[in-house]
Amino acid sequence: xxxxxxxxxxxxxxxxxxxxFNPWRDIDPNYDLTPAAPKIRSQHLERYLQYRVPYAxxxxxxxxxxxxxxxxxxxxxxxxxILLGHHPTIDPAWVAPGGGFSRTSRPELRRLGFNExxxxxxxxxVHELGISPFEVILWNTFPFHPYRPDQGALTNRTPTREExxxxxxxxxxxxxxxxxxxxxAIGKKAEATLTAxxxxxxPVRHPANGGATAFRLxxxxxxxxxxxxxxxx
Numbered sequence: 088x089x090x091x092x093x094x095x096x097x098x099x100x101x102x103x104x105x106x107x108f109n110p111w112r113d114i115d116p117n118y119d120l121t122p123a124a125p126k127i128r129s130q131h132l133e134r135y136l137q138y139r140v141p142y143a144x145x146x147x148x149x150x151x152x153x154x155x156x157x158x159x160x161x162x163x164x165x166x167x168x169i170l171l172g173h174h175p176t177i178d179p180a181w182v183a184p185g186g187g188f189s190r191t192s193r194p195e196l197r198r199l200g201f202n203e204x205x206x207x208x209x210x211x212x213v214h215e216l217g218i219s220p221f222e223v224i225l226w227n228t229f230p231f232h233p234y235r236p237d238q239g240a241l242t243n244r245t246p247t248r249e250e251x252x253x254x255x256x257x258x259x260x261x262x263x264x265x266x267x268x269x270x271x272a273i274g275k276k277a278e279a280t281l282t283a284x285x286x287x288x289x290p291v292r293h294p295a296n297g298g299a300t301a302f303r304l305x306x307x308x309x310x311x312x313x314x315x316x317x318x319x320x
Contacts (some may be wrong), residue, residue: 091136094260095129098230107250108232108240110152110161115240118159124191128161131170134183135162136224136264143265143275144222145309147209148258148281148288149273155203159192162211164225167192167197167200174202177210179222196241202302208294209273212303226270228263228280229254251280258286271309273302 094243095111096104103109109128113124121127124184152158159167162182169177170188179186190200213223246254262268272278272287281288291305 088137088140090132090264091140094136094257094264095133097260098257099125099129099233102202103231106244107145108152108158108234108280110158110232111295115251118196118222118240120191120193127189127191128159129159131182131188135165138183138221139224140264141266141270142222143224145218146224146226146261146265146268146270147273148277149205149225149227149252149293150276150280151227151229153203153205153243154232154234154241155201156206157227158232159190159201160188161191162225163227164203164206165229166203166206168197169206169210171200173199174207177207177214181210181214205294208299208302212294212306214309215303218310219286224261224265226258227254228258230257245276252284254280255284258284262286269309271306302316 099111101109101112103113105190108115111125113134114124127242149164153161156166157163160170165182168174170179170182171190172179172186179188192201209225213220229250233244233246233250234240235242235244270281270288272281272288278288278290289309292304294299
């Protein structure tokens with residue numbers, strides 16, 4: 088799909104500043120398995136989006152890419168372990184039919200690939216609610232990986248206000264591809280950013296730090312409201 092490729096091309100064009108890693112452009116020789124890693128991650132994201140655009144019902148928006156998730160998978164809130172079929176409860180076919188995903192991290196880092204707790208909670212909650220995974224797009228207000236340069240690339244940090252503002256153009260492009268999707272802000276930081284950008288959203292608790300149950304309940308309430316209003320798509 089042309090519009091999906093254009094969105095990915097815009098992500099690839101972002102030249103990282105210190106403390107930011109662009110999964111679809113940058114190569115880290117210390118942690119990436121192959122120089123083709125950015126291309127592989129771009130292919131993952133393209134397959135993921137092509138199965139969801141333009142009919143996604145929900146866009147679940149968190150804050151930024153994490154090193155255990157999109158940093159190596161190329162997909163927000165999706166761990167490499169899910170893509171490789173090593174997750175005990177999440178099927179890679181939920182990401183895109185047919186599997187065929189490739190790892191981009193060096194095996195000596197994590198034998199089965201990195202595993203992100205937030206990814207597990209989000210994907211599991213969607214499945215348990217009976218929502219088709221192809222009706223949901225996972226995204227971040229800052230779609231790249233912010234890390235702490237003094238502690239190494241395999242760390243996470245809160246994106247700056249400027250970085251969050253930078254993410255608006257990518258989010259706007261995604262919203263244009265899925266005009267009927269409801270935006271769900273995962274956590275207060277994502278909600279505050281969207282509010283500042285005048286983007287309507289419905290907030291749910293972030294699943295980290297003991298918030299998993301509240302996150303599931305919030306998502307369930309939203310799903311029930313959609314059903315009650317006749318949204319069965």
